[in-house]
Every structure is written in structure tokens, then in C-alpha cells.
Amino acid sequence: MTKVTMTVNGKTVSADTEGRTLLSSFLRDGLGMTGTHIGCDTSQCGACLVHVDGKAVKSCSVFAQEVAGAQVRTIEGMANADGSLSVIQQAFQDHHGLQCGFCTPGMVMSAAALLAENPKPTEHEVRHYLEGNLCRCTGYHNIVKAVLAASGQDVSGLGVAAE
Ligand code: FES
Ligand code: FES
Numbered sequence: 001m002t003k004v005t006m007t008v009n010g011k012t013v014s015a016d017t018e019g020r021t022l023l024s025s026f027l028r029d030g031l032g033m034t035g036t037h038i039g040c041d042t043s044q045c046g047a048c049l050v051h052v053d054g055k056a057v058k059s060c061s062v063f064a065q066e067v068a069g070a071q072v073r074t075i076e077g078m079a080n081a082d083g084s085l086s087v088i089q090q091a092f093q094d095h096h097g098l099q100c101g102f103c104t105p106g107m108v109m110s111a112a113a114l115l116a117e118n119p120k121p122t123e124h125e126v127r128h129y130l131e132g133n134l135c136r137c138t139g140y141h142n143i144v145k146a147v148l149a150a151s152g153q154d155v156s157g158l159g160v161a162a163e
Contacts, residue, residue: 001016001017001018002016002017002018002019002065003015003016003017004016004017004021004026004064004065004068005068005069006064006067006068006069006070006071006072007070007071007072008027008031008033008072008073008074008077009072009073009074009076009077010077013031015030015031015064016030017030017063017064017065019063019065020063021063021064021065022041022059022060022061022062022063022064023050023052023057023059023060023062023063023064023066023067023072024036024038024041024048024059024060025064026064027050027059027072027074030064033074033076035074035075035076035105036048036050036059036074036075036105037102037103037105037106038060039102039103039106039134040060041060042060043058043060043061044134045103045106045133045134046058046103046106046107046110046130046132046133046134047102047103047105047106047133047134048060048106049105049106049109049110049132049133050072050073050074050075050109051071051072051073051074051109051112051113052067052070052071052072053070053071054071054113054116055113056109056110056113056114058132073109074105074109075105075108075109078108078109078112086112087150088108088111088112088115088146088147088150089108090150091146091147091149091150092104092107092108092143092146094146094149095142095145095146095149095155096138096142096146097138097142097143097145097146097147098138098143099137099138100136100137100138102136103133103134103135103136103138106133107130107133107135107143110129110130110132110133111126111130111146111147111150113129114126114129114130114147115147115150115151119151120151120152120153121147121148121151123144123148123158126144126147126148127140127144130143130144130147141158144158145158
């Protein structure tokens with residue numbers, strides 16, 4: 001076992017790892033941070049998406065030891081300092097961008113990475129960016145609408161059709 005230390009949501013954290021310990025397991029099992037979900041473990045679904053040094057990373061696709069010393073941000077670090085929902089989280093709530101919520105942590109983290117790169121994306125750019133995030137129940141229309149709303153764009157012309 002090797003102790004790995006990194007910064008998660010601004011706090012220095014450490015946990016024992018094996019060489020095969022994935023970042024997703026480090027967060028969930030090592031730190032008890034279960035907001036990062038595991039939907040597939042094969043880099044398909046995006047439920048485990050976090051930010052590593054500011055980049056969107058599927059945490060089931062990297063070993064914890066590979067990101068030792070990194071700055072990691074998870075869904076637990078997305079709320080405002082006073083505990084209220086961030087703009088992106090609030091937009092998901094306002095526009096019904098979730099149903100069961102299983103995909104939502106990854107969707108929110110992906111949306112945050114997109115808006116950091118591209119603060120005013122087009123609908124096409126949002127859909128393209130979220131291609132690696134799968135939702136099994138809500139459908140994508142309201143998720144895309146929520147991301148566009150979070151970017152400050154008028155979404156009143158977008159319908160609520162299922163997709
Ligand atoms: S659990 Fe990582 S992409 Fe599905
Ligand atoms: S809201 Fe259920 S999987 Fe997306």
C-alpha cells in the first residue's frame with residue numbers, strides 16, 4: 001500500500017492505495033466522498049467525472065497514484081461557500097435537468113468544465129461536449145437547456161421535448 005496525498009476541494013487529503021486503485025475508488029472508498037458516482041467503471045458513462053488540475057477527467061480512467069499531488073474538484077466542492085447551490089446546480093434544478101440524479105454529478109462537473117472553457121456555448125457545443133456523459137432517464141434536452149441557462153443565455157425559446 002502506498003499513501004497518496006492530493007488536494008480535494010481545497011483540502012489536503014491522504015489515503016492508502018494499491019497501484020490499481022482508481023481515482024474514483026480513492027474518492028469514494030478512501031475518502032468517503034460518494035458524490036462521485038460509478039456507473040460503468042469502463043470510461044463510458046461519465047457519472048464519475050471530476051476535475052483534475054482544472055480539466056474534466058473520468059475518475060474511473062486514472063489511477064489515484066497517477067494524480068498524486070493534483071488539485072481535484074468533485075461535486076461536493078461545487079456548492080457556494082454558504083452551502084447554497086451554484087449557478088449550474090441551480091439551473092439543473094430550475095430546468096428539470098435531472099430525474100433519478102445518478103448521472104447528475106458528472107453532468108454538473110462536465111458542464112462546469114465546458115463553461116470554464118467556453119462561457120457562452122451554442123446548443124450544438126453543449127451537446128457535443130456532453131457526449132461522454134450518459135443519462136438513462138431524463139433525456140438530454142433539459143440538461144442542455146440547464147447548461148445554456150447557467151451560461152446566462154435565454155432559453156425561453158427552447159421547448160421541453162423528450163429526446
Ligand atoms: S464510471 Fe467512470 S465513466 Fe462510467
Ligand atoms: S437523471 Fe437518471 S441517469 Fe440521468
